[in-house]
Amino acid sequence: MPETDVNVSAARSDSPDAAPQSRAAVAIKAVRKVFGLPPAQVTALSSVSFDIADNEFFTLLGPSGCGKTTLLRLIAGFEQPTDGEILLFGEHLEGLPPNKRPVNTVFQQYALFPHMSIRDNIGFGLKMLGVDKSEIAQRTKRMLELIQMESFGDRRPSQLSGGQQQRVALARALAPSPKVLLLDEPLSALDLKLRQAMRVELKQLQQETGITFVFVTHDQEEALTMSDRIAVMSAGELQQVGSAKDIYEAPRNRFVADFIGETNFLDVTVEEVSGSQALCRFGPARLTCSTAGPTTAGSAGHVSIRPERLSLTRPSNDDDLVGTLERLIYLGTDTQHLVRLDDGTEITVRAQNAHDSSLDIAVGEKAALKIDTGAARLLVD
Amino acid sequence: MAAKAHDIRRYPAFLWITLLCLFVLYGPLIIVMIYSFNDSVSITRWGGFSLRWYEDVFFGPEAAKFKAAAWNSLSIAVMAATSATMIATCAAIAMIRGGSFRGKSMTFALISLPLMVPEIVTAVATLIFFSAISFTRGYFSIVMAHIVFCIPFAYLPISARLQGIEATYEQAAQDLYASRSQAFWQVLMPLMMPGIISGFLLAFIISLDDFIITNFVKGAGIETLPTAIFGSVKQGIKPNIMALSTLMLMVSIFFVTVSYFAGKSGAKTER
Numbered sequence: 157m158p159e160t161d162v163n164v165s166a167a168r169s170d171s172p173d174a175a176p177q178s179r180a181a182v183a184i185k186a187v188r189k190v191f192g193l194p195p196a197q198v199t200a201l202s203s204v205s206f207d208i209a210d211n212e213f214f215t216l217l218g219p220s221g222c223g224k225t226t227l228l229r230l231i232a233g234f235e236q237p238t239d240g241e242i243l244l245f246g247e248h249l250e251g252l253p254p255n256k257r258p259v260n261t262v263f264q265q266y267a268l269f270p271h272m273s274i275r276d277n278i279g280f281g282l283k284m285l286g287v288d289k290s291e292i293a294q295r296t297k298r299m300l301e302l303i304q305m306e307s308f309g310d311r312r313p314s315q316l317s318g319g320q321q322q323r324v325a326l327a328r329a330l331a332p333s334p335k336v337l338l339l340d341e342p343l344s345a346l347d348l349k350l351r352q353a354m355r356v357e358l359k360q361l362q363q364e365t366g367i368t369f370v371f372v373t374h375d376q377e378e379a380l381t382m383s384d385r386i387a388v389m390s391a392g393e394l395q396q397v398g399s400a401k402d403i404y405e406a407p408r409n410r411f412v413a414d415f416i417g418e419t420n421f422l423d424v425t426v427e428e429v430s431g432s433q434a435l436c437r438f439g440p441a442r443l444t445c446s447t448a449g450p451t452t453a454g455s456a457g458h459v460s461i462r463p464e465r466l467s468l469t470r471p472s473n474d475d476d477l478v479g480t481l482e483r484l485i486y487l488g489t490d491t492q493h494l495v496r497l498d499d500g501t502e503i504t505v506r507a508q509n510a511h512d513s514s515l516d517i518a519v520g521e522k523a524a525l526k527i528d529t530g531a532a533r534l535l536v537d
Numbered sequence: 538m539a540a541k542a543h544d545i546r547r548y549p550a551f552l553w554i555t556l557l558c559l560f561v562l563y564g565p566l567i568i569v570m571i572y573s574f575n576d577s578v579s580i581t582r583w584g585g586f587s588l589r590w591y592e593d594v595f596f597g598p599e600a601a602k603f604k605a606a607a608w609n610s611l612s613i614a615v616m617a618a619t620s621a622t623m624i625a626t627c628a629a630i631a632m633i634r635g636g637s638f639r640g641k642s643m644t645f646a647l648i649s650l651p652l653m654v655p656e657i658v659t660a661v662a663t664l665i666f667f668s669a670i671s672f673t674r675g676y677f678s679i680v681m682a683h684i685v686f687c688i689p690f691a692y693l694p695i696s697a698r699l700q701g702i703e704a705t706y707e708q709a710a711q712d713l714y715a716s717r718s719q720a721f722w723q724v725l726m727p728l729m730m731p732g733i734i735s736g737f738l739l740a741f742i743i744s745l746d747d748f749i750i751t752n753f754v755k756g757a758g759i760e761t762l763p764t765a766i767f768g769s770v771k772q773g774i775k776p777n778i779m780a781l782s783t784l785m786l787m788v789s790i791f792f793v794t795v796s797y798f799a800g801k802s803g804a805k806t807e808r
């Protein structure tokens with residue numbers, strides 16, 4: 157693995173020791189972005205704040221139009237925030253044009269320069285920084301090795317496959333060893349097999365180079381498999397920041413629980429709160445839930461329970477969550493059971509097909525729901 | 538297949554109508570080309586193959602006049618096309634990369650209006666304008682007039698090309714530490730080049746064979762090829778005019794072909 161951290165400081169105005177007060181690679185502070193003029197304004201971001209740590213693989217995840225690209229463009233310097241500020245390793249970026257920011261971007265459509273060879277594409281950033289020719293040749297060669305495309309240096313971008321172009325775009329952005337690499341849905345133009353292979357490659361590359369990656373995607377699987385931390389966004393607002401596990405197992409609100417994976421929602425009434433636990437009433441049943449935020453006894457709320465944390469048994473007298481098994485969907489590794497509770501709520505239960513204590517309840521029969529301990533999560537809204 | 542039903546070859550008399558059109562369009566040109574090799578003074582009777590009229594163009598009694606006119610035409614076309622291309626390139630960048638500004642559609646109308654205005658009107662207007670500012674008519678009045686009416690012709694292929702270049706290329710360049718001018722010269726300009734070459738060649742051809750405006754603004758004592766040919770024809774058509782016309786046609790075909798391939802090679806580099 158060739159190292160990519162040869163010092164190229166021409167474009168950098170930083171002095172890393174001068175600003176030790178902030179260890180965040182990128183600090184987004186109350187950033188708001190409004191496009192257009194008063195009659196036809198679009199708020200792309202409404203007061204977003206979070207920190208991205210150094211060496212982190214950080215993912216911005218959210219549905220189309222939620223402001224992911226806008227946030228990347230703000231960090232790269234192609235847009236200016238309407239309000240708020242962005243700091244890079246403790247330094248204010250305000251007013252710095254894109255070419256003065258030690259940040260590189262992998263564009264969604266790659267934007268490789270069609271009139272230049274692959275070699276010149278990869279060397280472009282170094283050339284603009286004024287690095288001397290022999291150094292550029294060396295670095296370019298190493299980048300070509302890194303993406304395993306040594307023999308492609310003299311080709312034009314139009315002579316490469318989509319996956320190869322993707323790798324070249326990555327090499328071009330990494331060649332000047334930026335402090336932060338921004339990637340805007342870089343895998344979305346690839347087919348499934350290649351996408352899965354590139355996920356692994358990207359993650360490896362990030363760990364080897366130690367560069368902070370800010371990765372944009374609307375694909376939750378991509379986000380869960382690659383990221384150290386994920387920021388879930390919706391409609392220009394930050395919903396939750398956390399590790400893949402946090403976000404999947406301890407979602408903050410309905411949007412996050414629903415957007416990441418599958419879930420069941422129950423409308424409950426909070427009966428008792430103690431610390432980060434709450435006792436909730438759902439029909440005749442009482443559930444012990446972990447809470448996502450402050451709540452008060454007596455208020456109504458929503459509980460999320462993942463389908464794989466539920467199981468079905470034959471009902472007995474002291475069961476209180478009872479419904480009718482309506483449908484079985486066989487999915488290979490597991491089976492999905494659709495149960496309609498007596499109050500009409502539809503619940504999905506997933507059971508692995510491996511342990512063959514397989515359920516002897518037939519469609520149309522009554523079944524009782526069992527909830528794993530710690531599986532119920534009381535959401536903020 | 539549905540396409541089959543609309544196959545153009547199935548239309549009745551398609552072939553005959555096509556041939557008729559081609560004949561009307563190109564018949565006269567072909568006849569001029571053929572008779573330029575005629576070894577006779579007559580312009581209608583064939584007297585065998587010869588290159589005598591080409592010789593006449595270069596060394597005959599009118600050779601000096603044609604040579605001066607050709608030189609004028611060429612130098613004017615180069616100057617007019619160069620200036621018009623530079624102005625059109627700036628205009629295209631302002632129009633397409635400049636975001637939205639007040640009076641944008643008005644500007645576009647102003648740029649392309651000369652294509653719609655009858656040439657004779659432009660000619661008269663230009664003449665009146667030059668008289669009004671007491672601009673001496675001669676070589677430079679022709680150059681000025683040509684620059685102006687060449688701009689829209691240069692503008693069209695350049696702006697078409699620029700429209701097809703996504704702004705992400707320049708952004709990628711800037712992201713990779715290029716200043717605005719580096720991004721322009723190293724990325725945008727090479728990508729625009731096919732359009733610029735097309736625009737230049739189109740403007741060049743238009744300037745080279747312009748007659749009406751030139752004739753109005755040229756003043757006495759200076760000729761371009763088209764006005765010289767016209768002057769010569771007024772005294773009766775001699776076969777040397779056919780030879781000269783054939784030469785001009787070849788030059789035009791050459792430039793149009795180059796322009797076409799410039800546009801095409803550009804289309805290939807664009808993904």
Ligand SMILES: Nc1ncnc2c1ncn2[C@@H]1O[C@H](COP(=O)(O)OP(=O)(O)OP(=O)(O)O)[C@@H](O)[C@H]1O
Pocket residue numbers: 191192198199200218219220221222223224225226227374
């Ligand atoms: N230049 C602009 N002018 C006006 N509105 C804009 C502009 N850029 C983005 N927007 C708006 O801002 C919102 C967020 O856009 P953005 O491109 O950031 O979404 P995204 O999360 O990247 O979506 P996608 O997943 O589809 O790429 C959208 O409503 C979009 O219409």
Ligand SMILES: [Mg+2]
Pocket residue numbers: 224225226340
């Ligand atoms: Mg986007």
